[in-house]
Amino acid sequence: MTDTTSKAKQLTGFKHTKPGLMVGLGGSAWGAFGIVKDIRKARAEGDTLKLVNAAVGALALVTATALLVRELRRLGDDDILLG
Template sequence: MSKIEKAKGFKHSKPGLWLSIGTSAFGAISVAKDVRKARAESDTLKLINALVGAAALVTGTALLVRELRRLGDDDVLLG
């Protein structure tokens, strides 16, 4: 297996999924800052943009968790 194939497989491995979830957590910090800034400026459009970004992060994280659970279901040792 080449290094490129291994790298592509990492995305769908448990460590790869945990890394993606961690990255989403850092994204949540950015979204929280955007919400605070939009509220301070009373900018409705920026607030809507930040809330849509938050919804995207929540959805993406839920998909990652679902994929992580599916990998766990395939593990014979987990029962």
């Protein structure tokens, strides 16, 4: 196995670790700023299509955040120290 292959295998599981999920939550929080900006801009321009697009993006962001929180809770359930 080459050195890059072993590093790739190590990183594939990172998404399902507590730090990986925290990075995902941070990305979701950062994305919220962009969505708020898009909603304000669409309202100012009176562009209904852009407003609908921003609302759908917000819904997707809420769903992704809920999935990340659920995964964090599952990781917490497996932790012996948390009870």
